[in-house]
Amino acid sequence: MKPGVLLDTTQPLDLDAYRARDGYQALTRVVREWTPARVIDEVKRAGLRGRGGAGFVAGKKWEMAAAKKGPVKYLCVNASEGEPGTEKDRSLIRLNPHQLIEGAAIAAYAVGATHVYIFLKARFVDEFHSLNRAVTEAMAAKLIGPGALLPVDVEPFRGPDAYIAGEETAMIEALEGRPPRPRQKPPYYPIQHGLFGKPTLVNNAETLYNVPLIITRGADWYKQRGTPTSPGTMLFTLSGDVERPGVYELELGTPLRTLLDDCGGGVKAGRPLKAIFPGGPSHALLTEKQLDVALDFDSLKAVGSSLGTAGVMVYDDRTCMVAVALRFASFYADGSCRQCPPCFMGTAHIRDLLQAIEDGRGTGKEVARIKQICNLIRGRGYCDLINSAVRSVESVLHHFTPEFEAHVSQGRCPLKPAAA
Ligand SMILES: Cc1cc2nc3c(=O)[nH]c(=O)nc-3n(C[C@H](O)[C@H](O)[C@H](O)COP(=O)(O)O)c2cc1C
Structure with missing residues (x-):
């Protein structure tokens, strides 16, 4: 990964190295000279949007958290990074853990939180030690x-x-020692009833990495990069059939083509592109014709997709899109916490129907049935996992229905060589 604005190092930084790059100057300044309200104002003015998937304006969330009264408030830093094809929070933490601690400390100061938890997955052992x-x-x-x-x-x-x-409320359940199951929202918005029933601010790790930069260099400097509604830079994890997969930091608003060709060296072995998921499997795919779309929250929304956590997955012309849909559907079916029947039954049913098509056991009724299930289950879970599953399979179907039909009519995957 090349040094960028957010991550300006290729070597892990200890405290001395971080301080040599002005580390902890922002925290020192705000604690000594700024009121919490001024910090929130600056972050709001910078227009920083959450990097955990939904792109919510961070300063607005902080303002809501600060307005809650009470002697105990929590900040939960979401560094759990479980979306397939995303590796950016971990890259940041491995190389520069202090910037996250500084960003989190500033957020805690701004909203009045006394405890900060940095939530990682159990398998993120190196990041935990770092x-x-x-x-x-x-x-x-x-x-x-x-x-x-x-x-x-x-x-x-x-x-x-x-x-x-x-998922933020499942994370809170886990921090309280229970299985990670999302809570119903409303009423359990973390800012109202969060960790141990107290007001809780949840931010993604990358979101908080931006904060020391906004404080030391100012909101006006921050807004010079990116677009008016998606300011700053973002870390894009590029994976799949691409020459140079990796984590790349780019200004928001950079064309998708620049990421794919200039950073990634293009599709592997110069093959034609079949599909590209700009926001991981949870958001709609794009095709070759859409490579000039700008990578920012609003431009991707305008073409029916989303930036998500910027896990960009590339598939070349040899890819079986039924297999891709099946892999993603299996991920969501396995990932369902099984507390909402439409989610655990619906995602499993979609997976089984896709498996039948992929195995050559399709009868021709599966695609219509999948579409019907998607319409039945959409929005009917406590969290967005169910919608991710729906968006993912619907978008593959939208672009590649003939490929599903060919699997059924030929009784096998047309992209695999026929059995002798
Ligand atoms: C199924 C599911 C999984 C999620 N996983 C993550 C995750 O690994 N990391 C993350 O930051 N947000 C994740 N989110 C989003 C969080 O619920 C939350 O919106 C986010 O941490 C807020 O941070 P931000 O405002 O800084 O973006 C997930 C959401 C859902 C529905």
């Missing part, structure tokens, strides 16, 4: 912790590996 080392260093330097510049507790936490544990 954060623990950094917390120890920051506490020893009296930057955070009891009697420090900011008396806030910061605790890295390894939660369940399950994908669903990244």
